[in-house]
Amino acid sequence: MIRILLTNDDGIYAPGLMALYEELRHDYQVMVVAPEVEMSAVGHAITLNFPLRVKEFSINGKFYGYAVSGTPADCVKIGVQELMDPPPDIILSGINLGANVGVNVLYSGTVSAATEGAFLGIRSASISLNTRKDPDFTFPARFSREIIEFIMKADLMPGTALNVNIPALPPEKIKGIRITKQGTGSFKERFEKRTDPRGNIYYWLSGEKLIENGDPENDSFVLSQDMISITPLHYDLTCHSEFKRLSSLIPQNWKTLIRKD
Amino acid sequence: MIRILLTNDDGIYAPGLMALYEELRHDYQVMVVAPEVEMSAVGHAITLNFPLRVKEFSINGKFYGYAVSGTPADCVKIGVQELMDPPPDIILSGINLGANVGVNVLYSGTVSAATEGAFLGIRSASISLNTRKDPDFTFPARFSREIIEFIMKADLMPGTALNVNIPALPPEKIKGIRITKQGTGSFKERFEKRTDPRGNIYYWLSGEKLIENGDPENDSFVLSQDMISITPLHYDLTCHSEFKRLSSLIPQNWKTLIRKD
Numbered sequence: 001m002i003r004i005l006l007t008n009d010d011g012i013y014a015p016g017l018m019a020l021y022e023e024l025r026h027d028y029q030v031m032v033v034a035p036e037v038e039m040s041a042v043g044h045a046i047t048l049n050f051p052l053r054v055k056e057f058s059i060n061g062k063f064y065g066y067a068v069s070g071t072p073a074d075c076v077k078i079g080v081q082e083l084m085d086p087p088p089d090i091i092l093s094g095i096n097l098g099a100n101v102g103v104n105v106l107y108s109g110t111v112s113a114a115t116e117g118a119f120l121g122i123r124s125a126s127i128s129l130n131t132r133k134d135p136d137f138t139f140p141a142r143f144s145r146e147i148i149e150f151i152m153k154a155d156l157m158p159g160t161a162l163n164v165n166i167p168a169l170p171p172e173k174i175k176g177i178r179i180t181k182q183g184t185g186s187f188k189e190r191f192e193k194r195t196d197p198r199g200n201i202y203y204w205l206s207g208e209k210l211i212e213n214g215d216p217e218n219d220s221f222v223l224s225q226d227m228i229s230i231t232p233l234h235y236d237l238t239c240h241s242e243f244k245r246l247s248s249l250i251p252q253n254w255k256t257l258i259r260k261d
Numbered sequence: 262m263i264r265i266l267l268t269n270d271d272g273i274y275a276p277g278l279m280a281l282y283e284e285l286r287h288d289y290q291v292m293v294v295a296p297e298v299e300m301s302a303v304g305h306a307i308t309l310n311f312p313l314r315v316k317e318f319s320i321n322g323k324f325y326g327y328a329v330s331g332t333p334a335d336c337v338k339i340g341v342q343e344l345m346d347p348p349p350d351i352i353l354s355g356i357n358l359g360a361n362v363g364v365n366v367l368y369s370g371t372v373s374a375a376t377e378g379a380f381l382g383i384r385s386a387s388i389s390l391n392t393r394k395d396p397d398f399t400f401p402a403r404f405s406r407e408i409i410e411f412i413m414k415a416d417l418m419p420g421t422a423l424n425v426n427i428p429a430l431p432p433e434k435i436k437g438i439r440i441t442k443q444g445t446g447s448f449k450e451r452f453e454k455r456t457d458p459r460g461n462i463y464y465w466l467s468g469e470k471l472i473e474n475g476d477p478e479n480d481s482f483v484l485s486q487d488m489i490s491i492t493p494l495h496y497d498l499t500c501h502s503e504f505k506r507l508s509s510l511i512p513q514n515w516k517t518l519i520r521k522d
Contacts (some may be wrong), residue, residue, distance in 0.1 A: 043305030044367045081451050082409045106305045123407035152508045160500050174519040179508040191343050201394045202312035232503035238443045239421050242493035247440040258435040
């Protein structure tokens with residue numbers, strides 16, 4: 001039986017995680033390892049300066065999984081290296097409340113759990129639903145079965161994770177399923193400056209709006225067209241075009257800065 | 262005069278940041294915007310659920326910069342969008358205590374400050390010194406001038422950041438300077454399981470050891486050869502080889518899952 005680690009960044013109480021668990025638990029060997037509190041926008045953070053606590057977590061007196069005092073990436077690390085033996089075959093992160101497309105991918109704890117899994121050599125996927133209110137996880141949970149099969153059948157390259165974003169629509173309204181690229185468009189955002197009751201200034205990040213370049217192969221564009229977006233991600237941030245170009249541009253005088261012996 | 266935002270992840274008190282400030286403040290218009298406390302391994306986290314506080318920070322009664330109650334990426338965002346007007350020409354993050362190479366790049370707050378800067382359209386670099394004890398920031402600080410000039414002269418592509426790692430050696434012992442790729446080798450790591458005085462179990466992440474594949478163009482390999490490593494990074498995590506391959510592998514039966522009308 002395929003063994004699956006389930007995690008998320010909305011925390012172990014999140015309905016999106018429960019939807020995955022209920023959908024998959026009869027046909028797969030699933031293990032929930034999730035943050036004990038919400039960990040959105042934590043990026044690829046890991047906990048080094050504090051110890052991690054792991055608590056058995058039950059719902060209605062029945063064991064549900066492990067709650068970890070850390071980030072989604074922490075959950076994957078400790079799940080793979082301590083709590084599951086042998087390690088899982090697949091890691092699924094989600095179902096996230098809200099899309100994770102474009103540069104948001106870099107801020108997303110949900111996605112970083114999947115890239116951490118890929119980094120540990122385990123096939124992984126993050127699944128996000130494109131709404132923040134009144135979510136219906138029925139179809140996304142069902143679609144997670146397809147993602148599991150696709151990962152296995154396509155023999156997903158080690159070190160790769162799939163970032164799946166699903167429109168918040170009934171399946172018959174969804175217009176297609178596309179393999180996409182992460183958008184790299186810019187954000188329009190600003191800070192709201194406020195004054196607290198004691199006269200101190202504070203700031204809220206607000207007014208975020210993703211401005212994409214309209215590339216029809218981008219995750220955000222595909223999602224905006226009511227299609228499911230599946231982006232293969234790896235953990236290599238190298239800009240290979242600049243790698244090639246800059247190598248020929250190293251200044252001659254740098255040689256005089258070093259190795260004077 | 263070139264305008265530079267200085268930040269880091271070791272916090273506003275860090276000597277590595279002060280070394281950059283002292284080196285550059287006479288020849289450039291510098292502004293320090295740094296986390297008020299240490300923020301290592303926070304990855305590309307941003308603060309959404311709490312407001313940010315910004316405090317003027319003085320050393321010996323003289324204004325030094327702004328201390329922000331957030332992450333390095335927060336510092337860059339609020340520095341660029343609120344505290345510096347017009348925005349800076351360049352963002353420098355560091356000088357970090359300890360190398361940021363290989364997949365550590367994804368965990369690093371120092372590097373994420375530079376990629377956040379690149380994302381905001383500002384040429385950026387992170388600078389790290391390959392030691393965690395008895396650091397001598399003299400040469401790395403001096404070398405930051407070279408990085409600034411290189412960024413300007415090479416006309417670094419918008420959306421790119423340079424991740425610079427410097428051996429902890431006197432300059433005459435440094436054997437070269439290379440443009441590199443981010444290593445994607447694996448980690449060897451484990452958790453240490455301990456019991457606290459009240460009988461509760463906790464875990465420390467420990468025993469991290471980067472295992473690279475020996476590619477001589479990788480950041481970690483170059484650094485291990487006592488050379489300076491300069492890696493151009495972008496913020497696109499797409500695995501382009503899998504993007505092309507997977508597009509042809511979408512199962513036919515997925516069409517029956519959606520659009521039943």
